[in-house]
Amino acid sequence: NSQVPPPLIWVIERCLAKDPQQRYFSTRDLLRDLAAIRDRMSDLQSSWQETRPSNLPAPTTALVGRAKELAAVTQLILRPGVRLVTVTGPGGIGKSRLAIEVARELAAHFTLGVYFVPLAAVSEPGLIIPAIAQTLGIHETHGQSPLDALKQNLRNSMGSPALLLIDNFEHLVEGAPLLSELLASAPSLKVLVTSRAALRVSNEQEFPVPPLAFPDDNSAVSTENLAKFSAISLFVHRATAAKPDFELTDENGPVVAEICARLDGLPLAIELAAARVKLLSVSAMHTRLVSRLQLLTGGARDLPARQQTLRQTMDWSYDLLTEPEHKLFRRLSVFLGGCTLEQVEAVCDAKEELGIDILDGMASMVDKSLVRQTEQADGEPRFTMLETIREYASVKLCECGEEPLARRAHAAYCLVLAEEGAAEDKGTSQTAWLGRFEKEHDNFRAALDWLIETNNADWGLRLGMALFRFWEMREHLCEGRDRLGKLLKLQGASAPTKARVRGLLAAGVLAGAQGDFDVSDALFQESLAIARQLGDKQSVAVALNALAVNGRDRGDLAKAHALFEESLGVWRELRDSPAIARTLSNLANVAKLQGDFPYAGVLYQECLSIFRELGDQGGYAWALNHQGDVAREQGDPAAARSLYEQSLATFRQLGDDWGVSGSLADLGNLAKEQQDYRTAETQYRESLGIFRKLEHKRGIARLLEAFASSAAAQSESERSLRLAGAAAALRQSIGAPLVRAEQAKLEQSLEKARRAVPTATGRNAWLEGWVMPVEKTIEELLRATPEASQTAD
Numbered sequence: 001n002s003q004v005p006p007p008l009i010w011v012i013e014r015c016l017a018k019d020p021q022q023r024y025f026s027t028r029d030l031l032r033d034l035a036a037i038r039d040r041m042s043d044l045q046s047s048w049q050e051t052r053p054s055n056l057p058a059p060t061t062a063l064v065g066r067a068k069e070l071a072a073v074t075q076l077i078l079r080p081g082v083r084l085v086t087v088t089g090p091g092g093i094g095k096s097r098l099a100i101e102v103a104r105e106l107a108a109h110f111t112l113g114v115y116f117v118p119l120a121a122v123s124e125p126g127l128i129i130p131a132i133a134q135t136l137g138i139h140e141t142h143g144q145s146p147l148d149a150l151k152q153n154l155r156n157s158m159g160s161p162a163l164l165l166i167d168n169f170e171h172l173v174e175g176a177p178l179l180s181e182l183l184a185s186a187p188s189l190k191v192l193v194t195s196r197a198a199l200r201v202s203n204e205q206e207f208p209v210p211p212l213a214f215p216d217d218n219s220a221v222s223t224e225n226l227a228k229f230s231a232i233s234l235f236v237h238r239a240t241a242a243k244p245d246f247e248l249t250d251e252n253g254p255v256v257a258e259i260c261a262r263l264d265g266l267p268l269a270i271e272l273a274a275a276r277v278k279l280l281s282v283s284a285m286h287t288r289l290v291s292r293l294q295l296l297t298g299g300a301r302d303l304p305a306r307q308q309t310l311r312q313t314m315d316w317s318y319d320l321l322t323e324p325e326h327k328l329f330r331r332l333s334v335f336l337g338g339c340t341l342e343q344v345e346a347v348c349d350a351k352e353e354l355g356i357d358i359l360d361g362m363a364s365m366v367d368k369s370l371v372r373q374t375e376q377a378d379g380e381p382r383f384t385m386l387e388t389i390r391e392y393a394s395v396k397l398c399e400c401g402e403e404p405l406a407r408r409a410h411a412a413y414c415l416v417l418a419e420e421g422a423a424e425d426k427g428t429s430q431t432a433w434l435g436r437f438e439k440e441h442d443n444f445r446a447a448l449d450w451l452i453e454t455n456n457a458d459w460g461l462r463l464g465m466a467l468f469r470f471w472e473m474r475e476h477l478c479e480g481r482d483r484l485g486k487l488l489k490l491q492g493a494s495a496p497t498k499a500r501v502r503g504l505l506a507a508g509v510l511a512g513a514q515g516d517f518d519v520s521d522a523l524f525q526e527s528l529a530i531a532r533q534l535g536d537k538q539s540v541a542v543a544l545n546a547l548a549v550n551g552r553d554r555g556d557l558a559k560a561h562a563l564f565e566e567s568l569g570v571w572r573e574l575r576d577s578p579a580i581a582r583t584l585s586n587l588a589n590v591a592k593l594q595g596d597f598p599y600a601g602v603l604y605q606e607c608l609s610i611f612r613e614l615g616d617q618g619g620y621a622w623a624l625n626h627q628g629d630v631a632r633e634q635g636d637p638a639a640a641r642s643l644y645e646q647s648l649a650t651f652r653q654l655g656d657d658w659g660v661s662g663s664l665a666d667l668g669n670l671a672k673e674q675q676d677y678r679t680a681e682t683q684y685r686e687s688l689g690i691f692r693k694l695e696h697k698r699g700i701a702r703l704l705e706a707f708a709s710s711a712a713a714q715s716e717s718e719r720s721l722r723l724a725g726a727a728a729a730l731r732q733s734i735g736a737p738l739v740r741a742e743q744a745k746l747e748q749s750l751e752k753a754r755r756a757v758p759t760a761t762g763r764n765a766w767l768e769g770w771v772m773p774v775e776k777t778i779e780e781l782l783r784a785t786p787e788a789s790q791t792a793d
């Protein structure tokens with residue numbers, strides 16, 4: 001059907017109209033319109049295929065011997081009416097690997113995306129929904145819980161299907177009803193779970209993963225036919241990886257089959273055994289393994305038989321390690337999300353008493369399949385453990401009494417790493433340290449969990465403060481608030497310390513970023529009171545500045561002005577030139593919003609002088625940029641452009657991507673106001689590309705709003721509203737709404753577009769932008785035509 005479809009909402013309104021003259025005259029007309037809408041949605045879904053979001057981990061090994069199970073689970077997920085599938089089985093049976101491959105196969109069927117949610121590091125059922133929301137990039141806004149935010153976001157998907165793969169659920173089964181609640185609110189959502197036990201909730205479809213196949217009587221099976229059994233195929237595949245010249249022969253085939261039978265066809269147990277062919281012949285391995293399994297048949301009777309087998313196999317692998325390797329293996333369990341050689345050395349051999357070279361030790365762990373190695377972009381190897389192996393190592397760590405010291409060493413290293421990284425929070429190094437922090441995020445979480453668990457509020461607050469800027473810049477706003485809240489509660493209000501002052505300030509900033517100004521104000525006020533009690537003038541000035549920012553963002557400019565003046569007075573008393581310059585800039589910003597442009601100009605001029613005297617080129621560039629804002633507001637576009645271009649040139653020279661993207665956006669806004677839309681959108685594109693590289697979602701939202709305003713000014717009404725819908729969805733997903741003044745300015749710029757199209761058409765365009773994957777929207781905007789990329793004369 002090549003017909004341009006009517007808006008879906010318009011069709012619904014015609015169906016529900018009270019006036020018969022406004023309804024459809026025939027079923028044929030209704031079906032025609034619905035068919036056109038269906039075809040249009042199909043076209044849209046097809047066009048989104050290439051940018052469909054997915055965070056599935058890349059497989060490190062081939063999936064061997066699971067073709068039948070892969071097909072079965074895939075068909076089960078696709079079956080109409082099946083919403084929740086739980087892949088069950090003991091540790092080491094291959095649940096996660098199978099589920100990831102299923103999700104990869106199904107990606108084309110889920111236009112809203114396929115998402116991997118690992119729960120191994122999640123410590124309590126109440127954190128399940130926040131973990132899912134964070135994976136989807138969704139955070140609650142003011143007065144909204146993570147569950148409500150998640151429900152709303154999925155409801156707004158207009159029926160686009162999504163698949164969640166939730167891994168390692170077994171220790172959180174009490175939270176399973178949350179999944180049922182989530183599924184009830186999102187009809188197009190399907191969930192694939194891996195767990196050692198079924199969730200026991202309504203409408204759950206359980207798929208028990210069977211062991212790999214092995215012959216019952218291998219003596220009568222030829223070598224050629226032995227290789228067809230999935231357990232033996234896996235053994236050969238992994239053995240060949242460890243020893244390239246390994247072959248299945250008439251001599252070793254029956255022994256390999258016996259080993260696989262003794263290991264009950266458990267993939268992880270087979271992999272651990274196969275890794276030994278580098279050091280042991282198959283016959284020697286069989287002798288040692290059988291002896292070990294027979295020795296342990298009387299133990300762990302409370303575990304399922306196959307779970308006993310895996311434990312016994314891991315005991316066998318563990319006992320074959322040297323004593324120094326034992327220590328290293330146990331201590332590696334404190335890392336979540338992997339580690340580098342440097343981290344292993346700092347945490348596992350902090351006192352240099354391990355008795356083994358770290359490089360040799362890690363090579364041994366990799367050779368024995370106890371640890372997996374991946375190469376990073378910078379060439380540095382990173383090591384990870386399968387969760388089942390990590391759990392085993394963790395148990396061994398507890399049994400030998402080493403856990404407190406190992407966890408403390410891990411927390412200490414994380415604290416040093418975070419504080420050193422936070423010290424780099426400036427200029428050109430921002431992107432680098434943010435990337436490092438993202439990579440170590442699970443380790444930081446584990447360290448914070450342990451510090452909270454052991455009531456170590458001092459270290460905890462230090463680590464929280466070091467992570468504060470990372471949480472704020474990468475929009476982990478809810479997580480930061482939650483962690484800081486727990487630490488502040490742990491410390492208690494009776495502890496009037498500088499650490500508490502800083503923690504309250506950080507928590508307040510994160511609350512303010514979510515528009516939760518009442519909570520933010522209360523936190524700032526408590527921080528201010530303690531700072532005054534301690535006679536800490538520097539913290540007093542910071543708290544006053546924070547309260548002023550809140551006042552400005554709430555629209556209370558008189559209060560903001562007074563508080564900035566008070567903060568400035570304290571900084572002048574302390575003779576802190578950088579802080580004086582920053583506060584002058586904040587005060588000038590409020591003066592500009594109040595319409596007092598001459599006063600704003602004087603303040604910015606003083607600010608410039610200080611930064612010039614300090615040799616702070618970044619601060620100087622930002623002050624130039626802000627002066628450009630004043631010139632623009634005063635109706636002097638030539639002066640504004642000159643100031644913006646000077647600022648941009650300085651940021652480019654410094655390699656400061658954040659400054660470059662901000663100045664480009666301001667130059668684009670100036671060009672748009674001059675009705676030079678081609679230049680404006682060229683500059684918006686470059687700015688958007690930089691924010692995308694920085695992974696700064698609020699910056700991306702700002703540029704989507706800029707494009708929407710530009711389209712509205714050019715009478716591209718539906719495009720404008722579609723882009724505004726995409727920006728609104730992105731802001732809602734990260735829980736960072738526009739402040740009141742900016743929201744009013746945006747609404748004013750979109751008014752022309754809203755008036756130009758019927759209400760239903762505008763609403764439909766907005767919703768189309770809301771549900772379109774943001775990456776698809778970005779790709780469309782960055783795909784400029786030659787004419788659009790030229791600068792107008």
